Each structure stands twice: as structure tokens, then as C-alpha cells.
Amino acid sequence: MLAGASRSRAVLASLAVIVGLGACGPQPPDAAALLKQSSQHMLAVKGFHFQMQITGYTGTGEPVQSAQGDAHPPDLHARVNLKEGSILLEVEVVFAAEKVYLKSFTGGWQQLTEAQLAAFFDARTLFDPQAGLFAAMRDTTSPVRGNSEKIADHDTYPVEGQVSAARVHQLLTLIRDQGTYRATYWVESPGSNLWRARLTGNLFDASKAATITFDFSNHDHPVSVTPPPLG
């Protein structure tokens, strides 16, 4: 058995080794640099898989509950779950070669006009280089980096900041455009893959909170979206 004094020495020595090793390791980049690098990286990848989930108060005017699919912006193929009363209905959307296609509850694929699309859910803007989520990362103010977290078995740093509502409104036009919303991004380091992004605030109602969560995977896996056969 160790004597009291020698045990304390052993603990101190261990601590010193841990601290020393820690000091020798690579320092994580600061929050703003993480966001900037990740934003550039995600806009440059050859494709990724995404899953979007909306929770909290969404009101009656917002029919989208979730969406998932593969994207190589601006092209993407997604399945979108829409709320109709208390039941869910799934539609499929394809954005390919600057045209938009919809496969609704019944029937085959139909091509939508821009006017029709405006009344629907324009998923193109989600990952648009100017108006989309990755662009919003650059415009996030007061970013603060948190402690390392595992997301989908990858080491990430959560970075939390504020995004103006007007900026988020560009992303999804159903979102209110007044005030600011809280945004959190989980960025892998080393590497700049974005694994998760979360927007929180009174997104669809002035007094009721809602959250939109994006989960990403298959980063840089080539995604090629082709127009579906009509009819």
C-alpha cells in the first residue's frame, strides 16, 4: 500500500503528465475559423446525405415535418414528410438540371413550374451557396466553441452563435423574418465536415418555440441526380 504522501505525489505526477500531454496536442481552431472552414468545405464537397427534422410549434401553415435525401447542391433528391391533420404523407422531390420534379401522394412524377414551386417547399434554397445553411454559417455572429462532442462516432466541436431571422427566412420562406435565432453547428476537427446543425427560436410563431435540426453524413460521396421519368 502507498503511504499518504507518496500517493499524493503519484496523483500530482499523473496530472502533470496529462496536462503536459494536453499542452503538446493540437489546439482546436477558434469558433469563427471553424465555421468559415466548414462552410467552405461543405460548399465544395461532391455530395452528402442529409436529414432535416422540424419539432416544436409549427402552426398550420407549415406542412413540412421532416425531409431526407442526398444532395450535390443545387441538385438534390429528397423524400419530404408532410403533415395533413394528424397523419403524415410523403412526397418525393428532385431538383436536377435546373428543373424541379414532384412525386406526390399518388400518381407519377410531374415537373413543376417556378410559380407552383413557390407555393410548395423549395428545398433548393436549403443548401444554396448564397442563401442556404452553409452560407448562414459564415454569417453567424458571436460564435462560441464548446467542448468536444461525439456525433455519429465522430469528434466534433459544437459552435453556438446567433443568426438574423431575415437570414434564416431566406433559407425557408415559412420562417419568420424578425429578430434573431440561436444556431449551433457541430463541426468535425480535424477535417471540417459539418455533422449537425440546429436552429432554435420562435421560428413559426412570435411566442412559441420550434427547432430545425439537420444531420449530415456520407460527406464527399459523389451524388448524381438525374431527372426522373415523367408520368
Add this chain to the structure above:
Amino acid sequence: MITPFRSLRRRSANRSVLLALTGAGLFLASLDAYVVVTVLFNSSDPRASILTSLSIPANHFERATPIITGFLLGYLAAMPLAGGLSDRFGRLRVFALSMVLFAFGSLLTATAPNLGQLVTGRFLQGAGGGALVPAVLALAADLYPAGGRSPVLGAVSALQEVGSVLGPLWGGFIAGLLGWTWIFWINIPFAALLLWGLWPEIRAGGEPRREGQVDGLGVILATAGLAFLTLALYAAAPDRSPVGEGFFWQLPLAILFFAAFVWHERRSSHPLINIRHFRDSSFTGSALTNAIAGAGLMVSLVYIPVLANAVFSMNARDAALLLFRLMLGIPIGALVGGWLAQRLRSYRLVAALGLVLAGIGFVMLSGWNEGSLNPHLLGLPIRVADAELFLTGFGLGIEIAPVSAALLDAVGEAERGAGASFLIIMRLVGMLVGFSLVAGFGLWEFDRATVHLLPPLVGLNPTTATQWAIYTLKVKAAIFDEYHLIFRATAIALFVGALLAAATLRPLPRPRWR
């Protein structure tokens, strides 16, 4: 095969308690066999809808198919194993293990965040529930002497049948009151209570053991064959194919496993079922008729509540009550069928009569439309639809006694236990295969009927509301098309079953004991 232990003799008070506790466990598990059918989909109450909870869209109903087939597959895999295991390890130990498996499956089902966990939970529930049947039957056979065993075995079997018939009602009421997850949460304290009550007996370990013959390879081959057949028939993309996308390699693989099963069973010293019996047309005919009747029962169990929810916009409780009209006919039909077979001294006539009546019931159901729940029968306080549902259940009930008796007569006295298990297995196989087939073809028909039906896009012009109403009517018409096809196909299968029964079942043996 289950062999009663002659040495197991307990005091009569003790054995009544044992039978009551294990019987209660069997009843609890059998309630859950078809409990999900009234809570799969509900357009008015999201708490009572498994699909909504798991974010499964209503226009992709095919994704719910494994919730039903998963349970049946688990049941079929465990049931033939449990008899032999209970010989080797003791009835109560196998009972306890089955209850734990059933409770764990219930926990997984109640907490499922996704379809994968839910189907796994239902599979384990099925395995636990299926294993309970031979364990409790064998325990009852151990506890009572050969002369007075029949009423007890009959009561245990009846408990299991009544439980499965009441399940959809139970599910509808609990889900309507508390939400669907409570159907499964409730099982856990009940299972714990039963195990607590039986614990002194389980711990005492007073049961005799012997080298039980478990035909493990036979069970594996048969289960693998059924699993591949279920996969082959599972239409995961009904807009492209009415069967599974891997149909052309999964079906031959299933046939290969079944052929290997037959080859193994012929050589095995302790087969699950004596293959030679299939040379007897009365045995083969009653086994197939039983499977066809199982398919008919499953179609009604699943599609009446879904139709009630999807088209008649009923809540879970009302859907359960609509199904109850059909379920009520089954026990009444079963009693009448048994009596008629004895009276007319003919299995074939009574079995064929039951299947024809059920077939006529399905033909009537295949004519249903949106107004079908309104007309009353000859000014009486019951509706035409109630009578049609009752007739269907009544017919399905009538065939039970003659078909079962014909098969049990064919196997003879010595193999009656194995024959009884085989009857349950064939019924479940019919349910599994029949349901998988009609589910795929039904959804395929719906997609075919709506392939050019495009919904109007919301809010684009002032006539959207009118267009939407027309669209909804057309979708409902397509849903009816789907159901008409399913019910007509089931009716044809039942008529074929009637012909089969009429052609193959032997008359009642002469009563030698008089």
C-alpha cells in the same frame, strides 16, 4: 413433440394455482397476437396510431407490413422448439423464459423510436408468446391424469383463442384511452406479477427432466424457409412490383430450405411432423384448408380496422367495435360447426359449408363503398354491414372444428399432441403467407389505379378546394378498388378451400367406445 411426465403429481390446490397463473400468462400473450391491427393507423388521434408515432407516412402503408409479419414469424420460429425445450429444462423454466422474452419484446415495442426496433420487439413478443403455448399445454398435461386431461387442455387452448380474438378490441380501447404504447407497457408489470407468483415453484425446481428431443435443425430449416418466403412476398415498393424486389432469388431459396426440411424430417428420429402423413389426402387437405382459413382470418383482422380508419374515419375504439361484429361470429360458428359435424357425421360437408359462408361474406364485403355502413337490415336495429361481418366470422368459425378433427383423426391417438401443434402452425403459416400476398397485390392495385391521378397543388388558384375534394373522392375510390381486390381474392381462396375440404376430408370414424 410434448411428452407428459407421469411422475409429476402435485396437490390439487397447487396445480390449480399453477394452471391459473400459467394460463393467465398465455392469455396475456395471446391478447397481443393481433393487438396492433386496430392501432396501426388513425387519422383522428395520433396517440392511437403507430404509423404517425414512427413518422411512417400513410401513403406508404407497405412499411407497416413487417409489424404484422414479424410477430407471426417469431411465433412460428419459437413454438416448435419450446415443446422439446420444456421436456429438457422443465415446463416452468421455459414458461418463465418465454414470459421474460415476451416482456422484453413488449418493452422494445413500447419504446421503439423507429420501425427497426418495433419489428424486433414484435418478433421477440411473438417468440415469447409462441413458446408459451406448448409449455403451458405440456404443463397442463403433466398436472392432470390422462383420463381427465382433455377438458383442461381444451380450456387452455380456448384461453389462447379467446385472447387472440379479444386482442384487437383490447388494443383499440387501451390506445383510445392512453395511447398505443400502453398496450405494451401494461404487459411488463403483469408478466412480473405472474413470475413473482410462480417464483417459489420455479426456484424449487421440482420438475422432473429428461433428454428432450429438440429438432433444432428442423426448426432452423423451416424458419429459414418461411423467412425467405415472407421476404420474397414482401412488396417493399408496390408501385413497381406486387412482390418483393428479391422475389426471383428469395423464392427459390425458400423452396430449397423447405426441401431440405422435408429431407431432414424424413431421416430424423424425432421429426417435428411425420412427413408420411402428407400421403394421406385427408391430412394434407385439412392442413391446407386450415392454412387458407388462417389467411382469411388474417385478412379480415387487418383490413377491416384499416378500412374503418382510412375510409370511414373511425377512431381506434369504433374500428375495434366494427371488427368485433366479425369476431363475435367466430366462437358462435365454432360451437355450431362442432355440433353440426357430430350431428351430420360429416367433416367435409360442414367444413365446406363454413368456408363457403365465409367466402360469401367476403364477396359481400368486396361490394362495400362509402355508404355501406348506413342501411339497416329489414328495419331491424342491426345494419346490413353488421350482418355481413358476422356471417364472415361465423363461416370462419364453422370450419374450425371439422378441419381440426379431420387432421387429428388422420394422425391418430399417439401423435395427437404433435398434430395439435401442427394445426396451429399451419394456421399461422396461412396467416403469414396469405397476408403477405394480399398486402402486396392490394397496394400494387392501389398504385395501378392512381398512377395517373395527380393531386392538385395547394393554393395555386381559386378552384383548388374543389379540385382537392374531387381528388380525395378519387383516392377513396382507389382505396375501395384495393379492398375489393383483396376481399375478392380472399373469397376465391376460401371457395378453393371449400372444394379442397369437400374432396379430401374423411368422414367421422365410428365411435368405438360405445
